Amino acid sequence: MSATESSLKAKQAKQSLGARIAARAGGGVMRVFLILVALFWLMPTIGLLLSSLRGPQDIAATGWWKIFTAPSEMTFDNYQRLLDNSTITGSLLSTIMITVPSTVLVVVIGSLAGYAFAWMEFPGRDWWFLLVVGLLVVPVQVALIPVSELFGTIGIFETTLGVVLFHTAFGLPFAIFLLRNFFAEIPRELLEAARLDGAGEIRLFTRVVMPLGGPAIASLGIFQFLWVWNDMLVALIFADSESPPITVALQQQVRQFGNNIDVLAPGAFVSMVIPLAVFFAFQRQFVSGVMAGAVK
Amino acid sequence: MTTATAGGAGAAPPADDTTPRPSPPPDPGKSRRSVTGTRRIIAAAFLLPALVLLGALVLYPIGYSVYRSFFDQAGTGFAGIDNYTALFTDATILTAVKNNAIWVVFAPTVATALGLIFAVLTERIRWGTAFKLIVFMPMAISMLAAGIIFRLVYDQAPERGVANAVAVGVHDTFNQSSGFPKARPLPVHPLEKGDGGAFVSKEPIRAGQPLRVPLVGVAPAKMPGDARPAKEAPAVSGDGEKISGTAWLDFTRGGGGKPNAVDPKEVGLKGLTVEAVKDGRVIATATAGPDGVFTLPASADGAQLRLPADNFREPYNGVDWLGPSLVTPGIIGSYVWMWAGFAMVLIAAGLAGLPRELLEAARVDGANEWQVFRRITVPMLAPVLAVVLVTLMINVLKVFDLVFIIAPGSSQDDANVLALQLYRSSFGTDADLGIGSAIAVLLLLLVIPVMLFNIRRIRKEGRR
Numbered sequence: 001m002s003a004t005e006s007s008l009k010a011k012q013a014k015q016s017l018g019a020r021i022a023a024r025a026g027g028g029v030m031r032v033f034l035i036l037v038a039l040f041w042l043m044p045t046i047g048l049l050l051s052s053l054r055g056p057q058d059i060a061a062t063g064w065w066k067i068f069t070a071p072s073e074m075t076f077d078n079y080q081r082l083l084d085n086s087t088i089t090g091s092l093l094s095t096i097m098i099t100v101p102s103t104v105l106v107v108v109i110g111s112l113a114g115y116a117f118a119w120m121e122f123p124g125r126d127w128w129f130l131l132v133v134g135l136l137v138v139p140v141q142v143a144l145i146p147v148s149e150l151f152g153t154i155g156i157f158e159t160t161l162g163v164v165l166f167h168t169a170f171g172l173p174f175a176i177f178l179l180r181n182f183f184a185e186i187p188r189e190l191l192e193a194a195r196l197d198g199a200g201e202i203r204l205f206t207r208v209v210m211p212l213g214g215p216a217i218a219s220l221g222i223f224q225f226l227w228v229w230n231d232m233l234v235a236l237i238f239a240d241s242e243s244p245p246i247t248v249a250l251q252q253q254v255r256q257f258g259n260n261i262d263v264l265a266p267g268a269f270v271s272m273v274i275p276l277a278v279f280f281a282f283q284r285q286f287v288s289g290v291m292a293g294a295v296k
Numbered sequence: 297m298t299t300a301t302a303g304g305a306g307a308a309p310p311a312d313d314t315t316p317r318p319s320p321p322p323d324p325g326k327s328r329r330s331v332t333g334t335r336r337i338i339a340a341a342f343l344l345p346a347l348v349l350l351g352a353l354v355l356y357p358i359g360y361s362v363y364r365s366f367f368d369q370a371g372t373g374f375a376g377i378d379n380y381t382a383l384f385t386d387a388t389i390l391t392a393v394k395n396n397a398i399w400v401v402f403a404p405t406v407a408t409a410l411g412l413i414f415a416v417l418t419e420r421i422r423w424g425t426a427f428k429l430i431v432f433m434p435m436a437i438s439m440l441a442a443g444i445i446f447r448l449v450y451d452q453a454p455e456r457g458v459a460n461a462v463a464v465g466v467h468d469t470f471n472q473s474s475g476f477p478k479a480r481p482l483p484v485h486p487l488e489k490g491d492g493g494a495f496v497s498k499e500p501i502r503a504g505q506p507l508r509v510p511l512v513g514v515a516p517a518k519m520p521g522d523a524r525p526a527k528e529a530p531a532v533s534g535d536g537e538k539i540s541g542t543a544w545l546d547f548t549r550g551g552g553g554k555p556n557a558v559d560p561k562e563v564g565l566k567g568l569t570v571e572a573v574k575d576g577r578v579i580a581t582a583t584a585g586p587d588g589v590f591t592l593p594a595s596a597d598g599a600q601l602r603l604p605a606d607n608f609r610e611p612y613n614g615v616d617w618l619g620p621s622l623v624t625p626g627i628i629g630s631y632v633w634m635w636a637g638f639a640m641v642l643i644a645a646g647l648a649g650l651p652r653e654l655l656e657a658a659r660v661d662g663a664n665e666w667q668v669f670r671r672i673t674v675p676m677l678a679p680v681l682a683v684v685l686v687t688l689m690i691n692v693l694k695v696f697d698l699v700f701i702i703a704p705g706s707s708q709d710d711a712n713v714l715a716l717q718l719y720r721s722s723f724g725t726d727a728d729l730g731i732g733s734a735i736a737v738l739l740l741l742l743v744i745p746v747m748l749f750n751i752r753r754i755r756k757e758g759r760r
Contacts, residue, residue, distance in 0.1 A: 110346065141694060144718070180726060231438075
């Protein structure tokens with residue numbers, strides 16, 4: 001059967017709900033409605049973006065929409081000042097120092113455990129895995145008090161290490177769940193062939209399982225990266241208050257909201273640049289990560 | 297972020313055609329027996345890092361929170377269930393409980409409903425992907441950034457917050473903006489206080505006699521820009537049949553003016569509305585010109601002059617979005633903005649998997665699009681809708697950042713939610729870790745049904 005034929009057929013069959021609503025209920029109205037919704041959805045972000053491009057006096061005096069009538073007002077001074085501000089640049093560095101290790105650790109530790117759950121034999125394997133599944137929905141709030149006391153005792157409260165460990169621990173249930181399910185579908189023959197070639201458990205893991213798990217690992221990595229990068233609560237409690245990540249640094253500015261939009265708006269945008277770039281570059285992996293987290 | 301409801305094994309591989317997609321082994325349970333004859337010590341080594349971290353930072357905290365929630369603020373005295381009672385008696389915490397209930401009911405429902413609408417409408421639109429990208433994008437940014445974005449949207453000042461700019465714009469289109477909020481007559485003036493903020497003349501209008509409407513109390517900066525020096529109205533207007541008058545600001549800058557007289561430097565109250573009222577009915581209305589002169593018809597003779605209250609209303613300042621009553625709906629709005637895209641993407645994926653033949657068959661049988669949607673699409677999507685709703689509910693239970701950022705200090709108590717209260721109780725100035733732990737345990741209890749559901753589902757899949 002030719003693929004084109006079946007896809008054509010599918011296309012015809014699929015020209016259904018949306019197309020017919022369009023035809024019968026007035027496609028024009030629907031299109032206009034969707035365009036309005038899209039603009040409505042974009043507007044808050046555009047408002048912040050345009051505000052970040054206006055000088056403090058302009059922000060205080062008039063709304064960002066005035067920039068459309070006076071485009072000459074646009075300036076990058078806010079960004080210039082922001083990048084000269086060592087607190088902000090330092091906090092960006094802190095964010096990276098927290099996000100990268102957390103992501104790497106979750107991927108590595110999650111892969112190890114995921115592989116063990118998928119392909120190794122040990123007593124109570126399925127029970128241990130159910131325990132991990134149970135931990136999927138545990139809210140981080142449960143751990144805030146106990147872990148801050150625990151970290152205090154062992155001396156890593158308000159350190160980057162503490163934040164990284166916390167994020168890693170709470171990223172693990174999802175990581176193990178996702179990777180175990182993915183690894184379990186690797187064909188047994190592949191592993192056996194590698195085994196016959198003399199590969200040991202570690203070689204099997206690094207040379208066969210990890211490469212084959214690429215797509216799932218990519219989804220997981222992107223997911224964890226965005227999750228940690230965007231986190232504020234955990235950092236608020238566990239991060240070093242001398243060098244907080246960008247979310248906490250900006251949060252400290254919010255109390256003055258209204259007088260410092262020229263700092264907050266560009267700051268928020270700088271903090272959004274990396275997540276948005278990751279989002280646009282890896283949409284597919286991001287979406288599949290989201291789907292794996294929620295739906296079958 | 298969304299790591300909530302567990303999917304099955306099929307959920308794991310991303311929809312990527314280049315992925316090796318092996319056909320599942322005939323009997324998963326048995327065929328996944330180790331190919332290497334693993335020694336237990338190796339299995340333990342692979343598992344150890346994960347189990348240590350999960351044990352120390354997830355499992356142990358659960359136990360400790362439960363334990364700690366039965367002790368008092370100092371952590372030394374056994375408190376029984378006092379901390380739990382406090383959750384439902386302390387006014388601030390009770391607000392948090394109530395608000396969380398509002399959140400859990402409305403935020404997931406609205407986000408899912410919008411997601412469903414968007415998914416269905418964009419399904420076969422050529423630029424549907426672009427639309428989805430726009431609506432989905434907020435999921436990639438932090439709640440902090442979203443909070444700052446919406447703090448700006450909801451800003452009270454109409455010249456900053458777009459929500460109030462629209463509110464004021466709409467309001468002023470339908471209601472003339474009032475010109476002279478604090479204007480009032482002096483006792484020597486021929487005017488006195490009327491009903492409901494209006495001012496009325498002490499004497500009735502008489503034909504042939506020019507009317508005087510002097511007021512004070514308008515800041516010069518607030519005067520209409522094109523107001524001109526006031527002109528004394530002629531005793532009888534041109535055709536002799538009309539009654540005219542002057543409304544002016546009876547105040548000379550720098551002093552020197554006489555009260556109740558039109559002095560040269562005094563300007564007209566441009567735009568002031570005057571009415572002639574006879575027997576409680578308005579029989580004529582006029583508006584003062586730039587020089588303050590207005591003209592009433594001759595029929596106004598004998599009527600009372602009235603300056604309606606509309607002249608003196610405070611200018612409309614927009615809606616208090618972040619005030620006590622609207623702050624929670626407002627923040628829920630920002631949440632929906634972030635998460636409707638999530639619902640839309642999942643529902644769109646479910647939609648793509650519906651059997652087309654069924655929908656076609658219904659149409660052939662004469663069902664209209666609404667019936668198809670209502671009777672076939674929605675019921676068939678029910679499992680997806682349920683997963684989306686549950687995922688969002690779990691997520692909403694823990695909402696913190698948005699409330700923390702958007703609610704200004706003054707209305708943070710009104711916007712309170714459990715996660716915020718937990719933070720305040722645990723890390724605030726007079727922290728009570730007993731209360732904080734009790735809130736944590738409550739949050740955990742609320743997600744336990746989902747936890748059990750996930751476990752049951754995985755067990756079922758394992759048995760298959």
